[in-house]
Amino acid sequence: MTKILFVEDEPNHIAIYKTKLEQESFGFVSAKTAEEAIPMIKVEKPDLIMLDLLLPGEQNGIDILAKLKKDPQTQNIPIIVFTNYDETEFREQASALGANDFVLKSDVIPSQMVAKIRQILEQTAQ
Numbered sequence: 027m028t029k030i031l032f033v034e035d036e037p038n039h040i041a042i043y044k045t046k047l048e049q050e051s052f053g054f055v056s057a058k059t060a061e062e063a064i065p066m067i068k069v070e071k072p073d074l075i076m077l078d079l080l081l082p083g084e085q086n087g088i089d090i091l092a093k094l095k096k097d098p099q100t101q102n103i104p105i106i107v108f109t110n111y112d113e114t115e116f117r118e119q120a121s122a123l124g125a126n127d128f129v130l131k132s133d134v135i136p137s138q139m140v141a142k143i144r145q146i147l148e149q150t151a152q
C-alpha cells in the first residue's frame with residue numbers, strides 16, 4: 027500500500043485528507059511538527075510527503091525539506107509543499123531545495139490533491 031505522510035498542524039485538514047486518502051486506498055500517517063516528522067519519516071518510510079510550511083515548534087516546513095533532501099535515506103521521497111503561505115520567496119526556496127510541487131491549500135479540493143499525488147508518484151517511479 028502506498029503510504030502518504032501529511033506534516034500538518036491543523037486538525038481539520040488532517041481529518042479531511044486522512045478520510046480522502048484512505049478512501050482512495052492510500053496508507054496515511056501524520057505529524058504535527060518538524061520534531062515529530064523527521065523521526066517518523068525514518069520509521070514509516072512514506073512514499074510521498076505532503077508538507078505544510080508553517081508549523082509549531084522551532085522548525086518550519088522549509089527546514090524539514092532541507093534536511094530530507096540532504097539525507098541519502100530520504101532524499102528521493104517526493105515532497106509536495108501544501109500550504110496557505112503564498113510567498114514567492116518560499117515557493118522559490120522550496121523549488122531550489124527539491125520539492126516536487128508547491129500547492130496552495132485554497133486552490134485544490136481533496137480529489138484534485140489525490141490526482142496530483144498520483145501524478146507525482148507516477149513521474150517519480152520512472
